[in-house]
Amino acid sequence: MAQVPQTFLDALAVRTWCGLSLGALGRAREEIDAINVYPVADGDTGTNLYMTVESAAGAVEAVFAGYELGEEVPTLADAVRAMAHGALIGARGNSGTILAQLLRGMAHVLTEGDATHIDADALRLALRHAADAARQAVAHPVEGTVLSVAAAAADAADAAEGDCGAVARAAYEGACKALAATPGQLAALERAGVVDAGGRGLVAVLGALVEVFTGETPTAFDLYVGGPGQAGHARVDAVSDARAENCAELAGGPAFEVIYLLEAGDTAVDRLRTRLDALGDSLVVVGGDGLWNVHVHVDDAGAAVEAGIEAGRPYRIRITHFRAGDVHTGGERPPRERVQRAVVAVVPGEGLAGLYTEAGATTVLARPGEPPASGELVDAVRRAHAREVVLLPNDADLRHTAAAAAEQVRAEGIRVALIPTRSAVQGISALAVHQPDRRFDEDVVQMTSAAGATRYAEVVVAERQSWTMAGICQAGDVLGLIDGDVAVIGSDVTATAETVLDRMLQAGGEMVTLVLGDEAPDGVADRLEARVRESYLAVDTVVYRGGRQGAPLLIGVE
Template identity: 40%
Template sequence: MFEAGDVVDAPALRRWAELGLKAIEERRDEINVLNVFPVPDGDTGTNLLITVRSAVDWLHSSGTSQTAADVLDALARGAFTGARGNSGVILAQMLRGMADATATAEHLDAAGIARALDRAAVEVMRALSTPADGTIVSVLRAAAAGASRLGAGATPADVALAAADAAAAALQHTVTQLDVLAEAGVVDAGGLGLMILLDVFVEVVTGERPDRRLTLTTRPVPPVRSAARPDASRHDDTPARNDAAAHGGTVTHAVQDYEVMYFVSGSDDKRMETLRTRLDTLGDSVAVVGDGARTWSVHVHCCVPGAAVEAGLAAGSLHRIEITCFALDAVHRDNCDSELRQRPASAGRAVLAVVEGDGAAQLFEAEGAVVVRADRPMTIPGLLDAIRAVDAPEVLVLPNGSLSEQNLVAVGAAARDDHRAVMFLPSWSMVQGLASLAVHDAERESVDDAFTMTEAAATTRWGSLRIAQERALTWVGTCEPGNSLGLAGHDVVVIEHDLVAAGASLLDKILAAGGELVTMLVGSGAPDGLAEQLTAHLDAHHPEVEVVVYHGGQGSDLLQLGVE
């Protein structure tokens, strides 16, 4: 065991990491329960555990670390690659700051520890767009200030204890800094995790861990569902994107449905700062952290994950893209209007279609579908409410690409009960939905009807025409703003300067595998004559194909086409 002395060496730091991992693992559920921000089912303890475990695994795999600098660098790299949630990203950046402050150190003396914590706080503040008081950031800043207050003659044990004591005081204060914490009567979950790690550091340099008697809660907090799931979805104690909060004011939040994380390489500081600015306009809880080797980790909470990914593509090469839905339907369900909770009728089957555009809505309604409009991005609670409002014991849902497969599974699980069977059919576009609905027969057995409709949707190849809004990397090269894009399914397969040329090329590619019928759904932004010019192209080059054109009025695609 490391004994108190004048310096903290590599073995001591290694022991800190290993004991810290054990301590976070032991108190993970306790940290999870405290996490009521931004929603009361978080998993900050799990996120911290995964991040620390990744750091320790990297340390062990890196071989024998000879110096304190070696250990801290290995921990920082491991935490960076395995960070989960905003709290994990902040911890990784904290370790990166400590490593950078001690880049050539054989060991750490008292001044070195203080310097490492100070640099850690600076780097974390730099990584976050709007750091807020009352979070893990506040606790880290207090720890750094506490360590720096000691003058000449202080020992590593003195500095470690001063930092941990200051962190504990700051943690206790968090309940008064954020309204959501005050309302729940809890301290910040991420701040508790950091304090635990600092107390473990005290144990390493003194041989004894502080015995804290903190008031973590002032009222009972129900257990969280995600506490027993190590790989649960990753929403946690993220700082608010709120200028008032950054100065100790009241925090307000816009509900964000998704957490987006990815790595960016092949970039530079200027482009990454531009990316941060762009992400600030798309959502909140923005964090951009570097690994010290020209790779950055990006984190944001937003409503449109695709836009966050596209913003990253403009900054460099992306990898390890992770998009997690917060699944707020469970929270929303408790507040649903009773009119949407009515018991369905004793007989009958309904088809519910998610539709964008007036013309498309009329088409689906004419075929007997119940239509839910998605002229704004569809949400999990919105689709769940629509399904519950359908007065039928059997509901076949045509999502038409409105939500991801993962989110549809979540909606289905919440929508099914003893009185209603819900089945989602694989329609990823409105043209597939129309093909599926065309073969619907309410007189057939449910399983037979669903099978027939599924087969019709699955065998309909589809594509779309759009205008590129930003520079982006695609399978067929890099597009620039204003380029005409042809997509086969979700993939860009055509980039042209002319929209008609893009449409003609897209049709040729999709029809290369054959087809007898092309259905065109014209969007509200399509230029006059687009459908006519593409029909003329089909007449000239694919005379055997029948063409049907509808004015859908959708805003997302200039043209959607299906081939059967």
């Protein structure tokens, strides 16, 4: 269905743009991941861009949710600030960080004054400021990247006449032409026969902007880049060769990608840029007004983090190892022999990480508000050092990330099965029936069946007022979610958990799994165990300590 066009950019148009951009990147994610050969061929640019825009879209939705019960609507400035802030705190990878700065650059123009909407002149200025801001954020700009594509889009917009739709289309077509030219600007792209992955993502975002204003999805990309299956998409053998060459170059280059948010002043950040530039490459520092997103590739990850500590308060620190295999010091050691099969699982808390590790799984810790990037999952699969790997994402929102990681390691010759577990309790059920000595397909089927037979719930505290499937909740209310949907709204964690458990057991069950977070009230496990014992015969209960897992309580019923 065609999008209803808008003649100007207001808060609703910003919301629509975020949603359309997320959809466009979701459709193009695998293609963009596949053509990712620069600056590091780690095959996650599409996923990183998707997650960056997902964070931006979520922030805009939160602003609208705050107004949905009243007659007022968000202002343009409200929506644009939320979009830029969401992208900043959720930026992933080199290209995601640059995209966040592009959106922030636009926001600098679009939030001036009290205008409810902006016209074509302001849109031109916003696109120009975005391109300039992104280039300034990169320590050593390189042509043939998303920076070139953004600059070309701004140039084309400057020359365009007409309304916002005409400006957006001109920017999109200028970006497409620049994207098609990127292989001639970067040798790595030319060898692989692909266009720049980050630039391809920006084209998708600009295409969504065209759709906002015209109601039509543009098709110029196929005209300029060769269409599906040609120059605009990866030639698999060439990409594999380019990645192999890139990985060989990594042996003498930075080993780690370090990303963190930083609270610091401008002067401290200037010193930080100088220090990080001396430590590594691919340095991008974006943000302002006391909050920054820092991205750099280094050999000494500890030194990069220490530099952030000296500058201010770093948090949400992510360190991803680029190289496959073990790193040894103090003499040579023969390569460790691969095991036949391993399980890699994402877990929400330290307690569950210990439980999964004891059961033989390699774990990736997902801290509250900090879902892992695909590079972290790839690194975990490599650490498992197995010929066959079962991947448990344990979160519905990680399906794209996990799928991207699986595709990357399959290209390295590792057999991977992705079981779409949506909660850590489903992962526990899958792990309980895991038998590494049976055939891989049979093991995957049994684990998938066990996970699918486990209903899952969580008890959380609402952060804001919003509509739910169970009615309107207020900030501070206790929510009981069953299979991802809000089913109960209460005021007490224990009482809400009892109601949730009763509803789940009404459909039957043989085993209840309780995972207690650090914020779970004292006695809640005893109360729920007693409830099961008294009201549901032949149902067993097992309790685990999950640690800092984001939710006071997770519940599973098999």
